[in-house]
Amino acid sequence: MRSIPQAFQASLDSGATTLCWCWKIIRNDGVVLGFTEHDSDLYFDNLLWSAGVGLNPGIIESAIGFASNTGMATGALTQSGISADDIDRGKYDQAKIEIWRVDWQNTAQRVGIWSGEIGDITRKEHAFEAEITGQARKLNRTFGRVFSKQCDAELGDNHCTKDISSASFTFQANVSQILNVTQFSVASLNAPENDWFSAGTITWIDGQNAGQTARISQYFQSGAEDVFTLAALPVKPIAVGDAMSVAAGCNKSLDHCSGKFSNVLHFRGCPFMPGNDSLIAGPVPSR
Incomplete structure (x- = not known):
């Protein structure tokens, strides 16, 4: 049960209140933003709560049990509030959100109403729409390891341990031609194999996508050029001359781990796990 301070309750009971809604967004990169529906900015909790920009949450539906509380939020895109570029770069993905009821004449009188996180977010030309969900949504996520024949580590992470920063696995290049x-x-990188970078990653060094990382879905050598296809649309259009760092890819098989990376001791798959054929197979008649 929510605890409401006595002075705050007295303000509610008076019938003539000076209350407003305030929303705090805590992004995963540590940036904290505050917004309010009040007609002027507020300052409390060491945060400036901006008026007239950013966020307008709608009705949040609550349910008994483990069902997740859901709602929608809309707002205008502004440079001082929530910007299109930050949305495109995923800075609001799974950001935490808190909703407060605040007395704007005495901001020490406030009560937390709801907390959750931002789910799916879509952007239009001058506005955005975001799904906001309650804490129960986390119960639908998969935690822990999923056992399969393929490795469940990411190449170069703490589980894989393979150092891919050497010149054998990481190359520098510049975009020479845009195909779509x-x-x-890019100019030929003289990779050892025709699929050397398939399932690898690109980290953009400069250009509009500087700092962004993209997955490579397809790679092949074509004469004096190497052709890359990204698994998803880039945040911003790619341009000729954009510099990038290209890391080799791993298909997560035992053969790749052993032959390409000599890292079989850290392979985290179960290549000899029985498949569906073993589950439905019947007895083999003796001869």
Whole structure:
């Protein structure tokens, strides 16, 4: 049960209140933003709560049990509030959100109403729409390991332990030609194999996507050019001359781990796990 301070309750009971709604967003990169529906900015909790920009949450539906509380939030895109560029770069993905009821004449009188996180967020030309969900949504996420024949580590992470920073696995290149929105070519990198970078990653060094990382869905060598296809649309359009760092890819098989990376001791798959055929197989008749 929510605890409401006595002075705050007295303000509610008076019938003539000076209350407003305030919303705090805590992004995963540590940036904290505050917004209010009040007609002027407020300052409390060491945070400036901006008026007239950013966020307008709608009705939040609550349910008994483990069902997740859900709602929608809309707002205008502004440079001082929630910007299109930050949304495109995923800075609001799974950001925490808190909703407060605050006395704007005495901000020490306030009560937390709801907390959750931002789910799916879509952007239009001048506005955005975001799904906001309660804490119960976390119960639908998969935690822990999933056992399969393929490795469940990411190449180069703490589980894989393989150092891919050497010149054998990481190359520098510049875009030489744009083929379509997700496909481009670079001057030949002289990779050891024709699929050396398939399932690898690209980290953009400069250009509009500087600092962003993208997954490579397809790679092949074509004469004096190497052609890359990204698994998803880039945040911003790719341009000729954009510099990037390209890391080799791993298909997560035992053969790749052993032959390509010599890292079989850290392979985290179960290659000899029985498959569905073993589950439905019947007895073999003797001869």
